[in-house]
Amino acid sequence: MQLAYSGEKAAALAYAGHWRSLPQGTARDTIIRIEKEEVEHRQTVGTMLKKLGEKPAFWREVLMGTIGRLAYIGCFFTGWFLPMYFAGKLEHENVREYDVAAVHAHALGMDELLPALRHMSKTEAEHELFFSEQVAGHWALKPARQVFGWDPLPVIEQYRQ
Ligand SMILES: [Fe+2]
Ligand SMILES: [Fe+2]
Numbered sequence: 001m002q003l004a005y006s007g008e009k010a011a012a013l014a015y016a017g018h019w020r021s022l023p024q025g026t027a028r029d030t031i032i033r034i035e036k037e038e039v040e041h042r043q044t045v046g047t048m049l050k051k052l053g054e055k056p057a058f059w060r061e062v063l064m065g066t067i068g069r070l071a072y073i074g075c076f077f078t079g080w081f082l083p084m085y086f087a088g089k090l091e092h093e094n095v096r097e098y099d100v101a102a103v104h105a106h107a108l109g110m111d112e113l114l115p116a117l118r119h120m121s122k123t124e125a126e127h128e129l130f131f132s133e134q135v136a137g138h139w140a141l142k143p144a145r146q147v148f149g150w151d152p153l154p155v156i157e158q159y160r161q
Pocket of ligand 1: 041
């Protein structure tokens with residue numbers, strides 16, 4: 001949960017830079033909304049941490065804050081494709097992270113956390129689908145997939161079914 005808490009910080013910062021680097025339009029507006037949703041996730045996870053009697057991990061906060069800020073700046077220099085691709089890859093990991101958290105919560109008898117965890121996993125899946133649709137068909141997708149592993153096409157396929 002501490003990892004998720006700090007991860008949402010990095011995500012929110014990265015998206016704050018990402019939408020600012022884009023021209024006016026739907027993609028920009030969607031990423032503004034996604035940024036807000038990551039901030040909400042961080043608040044939700046923060047509340048869960050408190051209930052568990054835990055605090056955010058200090059160095060994790062520092063590290064993720066730095067990564068988020070670097071990503072913020074990076075979005076202005078790396079061109080259109082890479083921020084979109086890495087956002088999708090990150091969202092893919094977030095979906096898994098909240099699914100795994102739900103399994104643990106259930107195993108620990110903390111079923112009261114399940115609705116919120118499932119809701120966050122669903123939101124992350126929507127984010128993943130958005131970025132998948134953005135990069136699908138881009139010429140750089142093939143090399144990126146080979147180097148970095150995340151493949152948006154099954155995500156789109158799955159959604160269509
Ligand atoms: Fe999130
Ligand atoms: Fe997300």
